[in-house]
Amino acid sequence: MASEGDRRPDLEVEPRRSRLLEGLRFEGEGARGVVIALASTVVFLTAVVVAVTQSPGWPEVHRVFFGWHDITSSFPEIARAFVLNVKVFLVCEVFILVFALLIAVLRSLPGPVFFPLRALAIIYADLARGVPTILVIALLGFGAPALQLSEVPTSRVFWAGVGLVLIYSGYVAEVYRAGIESVHPSQEAAARSLGLSRVQALRSVILPQAIRRVIPPLLNDFIGLQKDTALVGTLGVVEAFNQSQIDANATFTFGSYLAAAVLFVAITIPLARFTDWLIVRDRRRRQAAGVVG
Amino acid sequence: MSAIALEGVRKSFGTHEVLRGIDLGLEEHEVVCLIGASGSGKSTLLRCVNLLEPLDAGRILLHGEEITRRGVDVNRIRQRIGIVFQAFNLFPHMTVLRNVTLGPRNALKLPREEAEGRALHLLERFGLADKRNDYPDRLSGGQQQRVAIVRALAMRPELMLLDEVTSALDPELVGEVLEVIRELADGGMTMLIATHEMSFARDIANRVCFLDAGRILEEGPPNEIFQHPHEPRTRQFLERIIQAGRL
Numbered sequence: 001m002a003s004e005g006d007r008r009p010d011l012e013v014e015p016r017r018s019r020l021l022e023g024l025r026f027e028g029e030g031a032r033g034v035v036i037a038l039a040s041t042v043v044f045l046t047a048v049v050v051a052v053t054q055s056p057g058w059p060e061v062h063r064v065f066f067g068w069h070d071i072t073s074s075f076p077e078i079a080r081a082f083v084l085n086v087k088v089f090l091v092c093e094v095f096i097l098v099f100a101l102l103i104a105v106l107r108s109l110p111g112p113v114f115f116p117l118r119a120l121a122i123i124y125a126d127l128a129r130g131v132p133t134i135l136v137i138a139l140l141g142f143g144a145p146a147l148q149l150s151e152v153p154t155s156r157v158f159w160a161g162v163g164l165v166l167i168y169s170g171y172v173a174e175v176y177r178a179g180i181e182s183v184h185p186s187q188e189a190a191a192r193s194l195g196l197s198r199v200q201a202l203r204s205v206i207l208p209q210a211i212r213r214v215i216p217p218l219l220n221d222f223i224g225l226q227k228d229t230a231l232v233g234t235l236g237v238v239e240a241f242n243q244s245q246i247d248a249n250a251t252f253t254f255g256s257y258l259a260a261a262v263l264f265v266a267i268t269i270p271l272a273r274f275t276d277w278l279i280v281r282d283r284r285r286r287q288a289a290g291v292v293g
Numbered sequence: 294m295s296a297i298a299l300e301g302v303r304k305s306f307g308t309h310e311v312l313r314g315i316d317l318g319l320e321e322h323e324v325v326c327l328i329g330a331s332g333s334g335k336s337t338l339l340r341c342v343n344l345l346e347p348l349d350a351g352r353i354l355l356h357g358e359e360i361t362r363r364g365v366d367v368n369r370i371r372q373r374i375g376i377v378f379q380a381f382n383l384f385p386h387m388t389v390l391r392n393v394t395l396g397p398r399n400a401l402k403l404p405r406e407e408a409e410g411r412a413l414h415l416l417e418r419f420g421l422a423d424k425r426n427d428y429p430d431r432l433s434g435g436q437q438q439r440v441a442i443v444r445a446l447a448m449r450p451e452l453m454l455l456d457e458v459t460s461a462l463d464p465e466l467v468g469e470v471l472e473v474i475r476e477l478a479d480g481g482m483t484m485l486i487a488t489h490e491m492s493f494a495r496d497i498a499n500r501v502c503f504l505d506a507g508r509i510l511e512e513g514p515p516n517e518i519f520q521h522p523h524e525p526r527t528r529q530f531l532e533r534i535i536q537a538g539r540l
Contacts, residue, residue: 186378186380186382187382187384189340189345189378189382190378190382190383190384191384191395192345192368192371193343193345193371193374193375193376193445194371194372194395194396194399194400194444194445194448195368195369195370195371195372195396195400195401195448196368196395196396196399196400197368197400200399200400204384204395204399205384205395208386209384209385209386212386
């Protein structure tokens, strides 16, 4: 299951994956490099396959996890349930982008007057990043509907979504903040010197530059969010992960988990590749222009 | 009435007192150059006039109106005072035209057509009309600084502050920027200019002020300051400049 543990620091601009891809270019080695790379890959893969399939438990594992019939028969149902994951992902993403920006802006307000707002934003970011996502979703998903307030929605999906928005906004706010702080103070001075108000300077000059710089780390957080939509299933809502559990329980095999994993990966891998592409493009542009911008 | 008047202006950063009581007045259409070593307080003085730095003591009057009093609308004051920075500080994510129209459209609330008309007129006047759709990183340093001057002029300021506007430029690009400033002076713009270009200062200034350790040590017409400085420290400074081949 997705967790905070596998998250990279928010603004590490070169992810591991892109370095792996760069390794695929066999720099300066020519045909000899390609041959060596191919040979070592074949040897490595053969060793792994042999080690796994020769293990004493392999026949049983093969039957339970890799039953082709189990995977294909559960796939349509899980795919239908996965629509909910995608919906939760898309709706939450919009709210996170807006809410996190608000928090980041509050935190960047200067001067002693705004100390309480800054403090609130800091406490919020600390809490959101400190509490396990699954706990927040359980607290809200089971707790909020139990209040039986007439104005408050009782849908568990709704509350799980609220939980995801609250948690992820903490991370995304930090990404925004890093972006805001990366814009040189002279930019604000130039905007204010023209008579623009603080809000106008923020909107026209600082935020457009800040957001452009943090698009790759933002996308990275959304890859995490897409995975974490599986946590909605812990409330008993039938989404892809929960559906695969239902299938697993019915057949006593785990092929359905594999089907669910394939669905998640089908979304997160293109997102990851897109992020890497943006990072590489950004770096090239910066090198071409010779300026950070 | 002075266009701008500084009275007993003091400013510290931490324990370091950068301005130690500055008294200075500029008449309308007057061009005053501030000279002095790095760290003598020239930039801080200009930033104080534009209210980018709050004063510790003293006051500043713009056409008789005290702009450093409590509760003053700093945005409205800054609209009347243009400043150009050493490092240009153009907005890299905007085209030249957008850089120039941002202030008029956002701060002065001019309609788009009027702001663009004003901007194009100025860009044309300074030979930048063909650059209007370019981003700043496509321009030379001299062009960027001219755009920065146009950006400030588009607000139709009563006073221009120039903060070592040629110090970040390659030597061959200094001329085109000084040309623009000379044209502004000929047009009657009131200007307070911090500069290291001594020959330019001698040429353009009505008055030169020598700043030393946060005080105006000596001031007067350029010929007097450059040829017959009274203060030993002024002489010392100018001798060093001459040795460096800058005068």
